[in-house]
Amino acid sequence: MDLALTESQEMLRTAARTFMEREAPVDVVVGLQKAESSLEPGLWRKAAKLGWLGILIPTEYGGSGDRLSDAAVLYEELGRGPLPGPFFSSGVLGALTVLEGATEDQRRRLLPGIASGERVLTVAITEPNASWGPAGITLAPQGKNGGYTLNGTKLFVSDATSATDLVVAVRTGEGTNDVSLLHVDARAPGVTTRRLPGFLSWQCEVSFDNVEVERAALLGEAQRGWAALAKALERAVPLLCAYIVGGCQAVYEKSVVYTQTRVQFGVPIGRFQRVQDHVVRLVNHLDSARWTTWEALWKLDTGRPATASVHMAKAVASEAYLEACNAAHEVHAGMGVLIEYGLAAHTQMSRTLFHFLGDPRWHKRRMADALEW
Template sequence: MDLSLNETQRMLQKTVEDFIARDANRDKLIELQQTERGYSDEIWRTASELGWVGMMIPEQYGGGGSDFSTTAAVYEALGKGPVPGPMFSSGILCGQIILQAGSEEQKKQFLPSIAAGDIVAAFAMTEPDYQWGPAGVRLRPTESGSDYVLNGTKLFVYDGHVADWVITAVRTGDGADDISLLMVDAKAPGVTRRKLDGFTTSESEVTFNNVKVPKANLLGKVNGVKAALDRAIMYATPILCAYKVGGAQAVCDMAVQYSRDRVQFGRPIGRFQFVQNHIVQLVNHLDAARWTTNEVLWKLDTGQDARVGVHLAKTLASEGYRKACDYSHEVHAGTGIMRSYGLTLYTRQSRSLYAALGEPRYHRKQIANLIETIE
């Protein structure tokens, strides 16, 4: 089992790193964080033109057809920025949902435009009474002729405020898995969106007020998308984990460099045992996130059962990124909370993405259920 990057993957990472140094350095990202969109047209255009958005979309639908490890190598480098934008939510997550659940006609309609960056898609599952997974889906559509009608709210919709289309999970039956997916035009009458305030990044609230959705916009079959949605999320999750690993690596590098540069009592603070302990703890969390992520990427690329590995990687990547930021702040002390320094870019990101695609508690429960099934 070789979990190291090959030459092509290292070259791709170098391309992303050069882009960050040139067009998305920390000063630029700090400025963008204060804007409503959170990213720039230049960043989005570059990511689209270089194929980062559509990497996992098959070539027949206008994408790059890359494997999991190659895609993750790029997204890990993006996480080091941390480069903002709907690359993951649109190109990876929604791309996989349409690929797994959509009809051939829907794939041809949406995937080429998503891969090219011409449209942005977002996935809306969670609601005000937060619970990740099908059990938390309460929004029920009503039928009116050839349309479904939606009334309700979706919360924590990543990049929903900039989306052209919102893939919306709705409750269409009383069974635990009786959910369906609707492609909702974000500019349709009755759809309102707002970016959430607070210590967040791209989370949004999407509200539906008598929104009519053509029944032709149903992805897959009524009550028949649970398995396809599970596959899509399983395939997308390790790419999000890689993005978090990149962020954790960046804050580790910042902490180590600061411990060398900052002098106190006549010596670099990295010589003090307590500071060393913070960095060791940081590296422990980083390595746990990195190697569980790399292992599950290898399993997916080699066609092995990766279900437990995906949940484990997501648990450790969410916790690892958050703890890496915590320990980096311990090393930096007061300097770390200065917005102009840049560490808070990652801290905010680590909190924002902590529960994306399910919080660690949810994934631990899934591991327990799967282990019982395997045994």
């Protein structure tokens, strides 16, 4: 038993934190909030150069093939921003979906570009029904000239406005799991992407209007799409959780400093037990998310059955981020809702990620199924 980070993980943490402090301090993160695209080219190139976009991609495809727990150290640091950009969408979920679902040829064609950052690949799963299960996938391509024609909408697709490539989950049969994955050029005629306005971060609408794709666009085998996606999601979700843990950690640290420095009634507000209660609630959520996430990562990295742990981690982390931000707002009062202070970016991200890749109730039910109650 050893719950410490390894030496190389500590080094990665230091490098990532230094990068974040230099390249993505609060004003940069706040400045990016209203952009249509989450991708800031300068930041993206630097991150690519550090090898962060290929951290999970095996060396034979141009990545560094690190373990999930190594990548988690990085994602915690990115989550502290919270740094926007398709890091997770392309570098984790995109890469793992290609790795699990694509043929060898397709992997060789797609993965090196993802690792270098030239390709930004996001996976389009959900539709207006907002379901994260296979039954929610209704977009059905029509077969034409040995290829496919797509008409319809994918909704709540993360970072689609910065994507060069899409992997689209489509319905190709009657059975619930009869889903296939299509690789679509995000700039192809008939594809339009639009960031949804409001209190969510870079969740997009992707519309397909008579989009024609070749037969070769089918990723791997027909009808095997959901199985591949499920495997990719099981490995990707804990990294999204790590990003959330980093977010909770940043929100916690902000709150602690604020209670130590904000003086009212002649004393720092941290002296008031009512205020302390918010901080206690916050740190309990933070640690719940941290340890459920890290146990799931450890199980995956060591080949243990991890399905139930992964579902639990996402359920706990989604709730934790939302509650951590709520507690932080109670601590910060007016200061917390000032956009330039930076808490609001977390709050909006916490709401966005609450549902992204499945909300707590959905994951708890999948956890119960996995535990065979």
